[in-house]
Amino acid sequence: MIETQDLTRRYGDTVVVDGVSLRLPERAFVSVIGANGAGKSSVLSMVSRLLPMSAGRALVDGLDVAATPGDVLARRLGILRQDNGVAARVTIRDLVAFGRYPHSKGRLTAADRGHIADALAFLDLEPLADRFLDEVSGGQRQRAYIAMVLAQDTDCILLDEPLNNLDMRHAAAMMGLLRRAVDERGRTIVAVLHDINFASCYSDRIVAMRDGKVVAIGSPEEIVTPEVLRAVYGIDVEVVMVKGYRTVFFYR
Amino acid sequence: MHSGRAALRPLHVLALLGVAILGLAVVFMTIGANGRWGFVLPFRGTKLASLLLVACAVATATVLFQTASGNRILTPAIMGFDELYRLIQTGLVVGIGTGGFGDPRLRFLAETGAMVLFALLLYRWLLARTEGGLHRLLLVGVICGVLFRSLSQFLQRMLDPSQFVVLQASFFANFNAVRPDLLALAALLVLGAGVGTWRLLARLDVLLLGRDAAIALGVDHRRTVTLVLVLVAVLVSVSTALVGPVTFLGLLVAHLAYRVMPTYRHAVVLPAAALIAAVTLVGGQLVLERVFSLNTALSIVIEFLGGLTLLVLLARRPR
Numbered sequence: 302m303i304e305t306q307d308l309t310r311r312y313g314d315t316v317v318v319d320g321v322s323l324r325l326p327e328r329a330f331v332s333v334i335g336a337n338g339a340g341k342s343s344v345l346s347m348v349s350r351l352l353p354m355s356a357g358r359a360l361v362d363g364l365d366v367a368a369t370p371g372d373v374l375a376r377r378l379g380i381l382r383q384d385n386g387v388a389a390r391v392t393i394r395d396l397v398a399f400g401r402y403p404h405s406k407g408r409l410t411a412a413d414r415g416h417i418a419d420a421l422a423f424l425d426l427e428p429l430a431d432r433f434l435d436e437v438s439g440g441q442r443q444r445a446y447i448a449m450v451l452a453q454d455t456d457c458i459l460l461d462e463p464l465n466n467l468d469m470r471h472a473a474a475m476m477g478l479l480r481r482a483v484d485e486r487g488r489t490i491v492a493v494l495h496d497i498n499f500a501s502c503y504s505d506r507i508v509a510m511r512d513g514k515v516v517a518i519g520s521p522e523e524i525v526t527p528e529v530l531r532a533v534y535g536i537d538v539e540v541v542m543v544k545g546y547r548t549v550f551f552y553r
Numbered sequence: 554m555h556s557g558r559a560a561l562r563p564l565h566v567l568a569l570l571g572v573a574i575l576g577l578a579v580v581f582m583t584i585g586a587n588g589r590w591g592f593v594l595p596f597r598g599t600k601l602a603s604l605l606l607v608a609c610a611v612a613t614a615t616v617l618f619q620t621a622s623g624n625r626i627l628t629p630a631i632m633g634f635d636e637l638y639r640l641i642q643t644g645l646v647v648g649i650g651t652g653g654f655g656d657p658r659l660r661f662l663a664e665t666g667a668m669v670l671f672a673l674l675l676y677r678w679l680l681a682r683t684e685g686g687l688h689r690l691l692l693v694g695v696i697c698g699v700l701f702r703s704l705s706q707f708l709q710r711m712l713d714p715s716q717f718v719v720l721q722a723s724f725f726a727n728f729n730a731v732r733p734d735l736l737a738l739a740a741l742l743v744l745g746a747g748v749g750t751w752r753l754l755a756r757l758d759v760l761l762l763g764r765d766a767a768i769a770l771g772v773d774h775r776r777t778v779t780l781v782l783v784l785v786a787v788l789v790s791v792s793t794a795l796v797g798p799v800t801f802l803g804l805l806v807a808h809l810a811y812r813v814m815p816t817y818r819h820a821v822v823l824p825a826a827a828l829i830a831a832v833t834l835v836g837g838q839l840v841l842e843r844v845f846s847l848n849t850a851l852s853i854v855i856e857f858l859g860g861l862t863l864l865v866l867l868a869r870r871p872r
Binding site: 349350351370371372373374375376378379380381382386387388389390391395396399400402403406407408450453 | 619620623624625754755758759761762763764765766768769770771772773811816817
């Protein structure tokens with residue numbers, strides 16, 4: 302379970318995350334939405350221990366992320382950021398195998414190989430497994446990284462804009478996969494999303510942020526309304542029902 | 554079947570390189586030896602040992618540095634290491650003169666210590682920062698290099714010509730005047746660094762994924778990078794203090810190793826780089842002694858032939 306208490310991040314006098322206290326549900330898909338610069342990624346980075354916090358704390362399964370050894374957390378929390386540059390030539394299988402590092406410390410066991418094969422199959426990457434990461438498309442690479450995080454076999458997974466660089470088809474497929482990881486495997490996934498309609502169609506819970514604060518948290522029915530979205534983004538939108546899902550029209 | 558092939562090939566390459574260095578070593582020890590073996594073998598043995606030692610140290614240091622900085626263009630040399638060595642040498646000549654340098658072992662340890670200290674202060678401080686790390690690192694490294702060079706040039710103006718000649722000789726890598734007692738000391742330090750590297754192997758592989766992914770996988774990034782930099786500092790300092798600057802060799806052999814090895818794993822890339830470095834150094838010294846009759850410096854041979862090789866490689870497979 303992920304919990305934050307009065308989480309704050311300052312750069313000089315600028316406050317980018319301002320006292321965020323959250324308790325996120327388990328075995329659920331949680332989307333974090335908000336305008337650029339609302340502090341979404343900063344919150345995720347602090348929970349992931351990638352960014353030190355100015356004040357407050359973050360807990361994963363009751364463990365304070367600032368005080369818990371990295372390898373203990375790595376068996377409970379998987380993280381994927383937007384910019385992933387690998388300094389060497391690795392194949393997709395190698396990359397996914399890195400996901401087992403917290404468990405195997407570099408010496409793969411039969412159980413590790415099982416997890417790797419499983420993650421490759423889950424993301425439909427078996428035909429590409431021996432291709433080098435720099436020889437596949439952006440969407441395939443993104444799937445490979447997701448497979449690595451799944452192979453890590455953690456209960457909680459934090460994703461910073463997992464739909465970045467994906468076209469409509471691949472974005473929808475990715476969201477379907479993440480949804481299945483929650484429904485079939487009981488994972489907890491927290492994802493920063495920019496596409497409000499994806500958040501609306503796939504989330505169990507939406508956290509809406511503005512200016513470093515959480516302005517609303519609730520189910521898609523509660524969050525995807527013209528009133529709340531005006532408070533979050535500062536624009537007027539129209540919400541229409543399509544196939545039973547609340548869909549936002551804001552293009553003109 | 555693919556994994557079988559992938560597991561075999563690196564070992565094949567390593568075996569091939571091993572055979573090459575063995576052959577070169579035998580040639581090096583025996584070619585044109587028409588004196589008493591009791592003199593030839595220890596004399597050439599010392600030289601061969603120092604070549605191999607420097608090869609291991611420089612190759613390992615470069616690969617480690619590139620992994621820690623997440624960049625395959627940087628080398629410890631670009632970051633002002635060689636210039637610091639020259640500054641220390643110049644300072645010694647200005648301060649003490651060319652004659653009485655004191656106990657060479659003491660001097661060796663002092664030089665090594667000074668360079669390790671400098672490297673730690675600079676790289677630890679720079680690499681520990683997350684934002685804009687690489688560019689700032691490069692900039693500060695280059696500036697430090699220029700600063701050290703200007704300082705030593707300034708000091709050199711104050712020398713008389715004969716002192717300057719002695720000083721200049723120490724600026725080129727020289728394997729002909731290595732003392733056996735220094736060699737043993739250096740071997741001990743390099744061995745220690747080697748053991749340290751061995752214990753870090755798995756974490757080094759994870760570092761290739763970048764800081765964020767390494768932390769996500771539970772590697773203490775700050776601590777690991779610091780450890781790696783200590784190892785780099787020790788290795789570079791030892792080899793530079795032993796024979797002088799071998800600037801280009803590390804970059805060359807690291808890239809050759811990345812090319813010939815079909816895997817990212819440090820467990821095979823590091824030995825490969827060390828073996829390639831050994832082949833290059835021993836081969837270069839052979840060419841130097843037999844073709845040019847010692848009329849030039851080893852670094853000139855290596856930088857000319859090695860530079861050409863690297864250019865050809867880069868042109869043939871762009872990546």
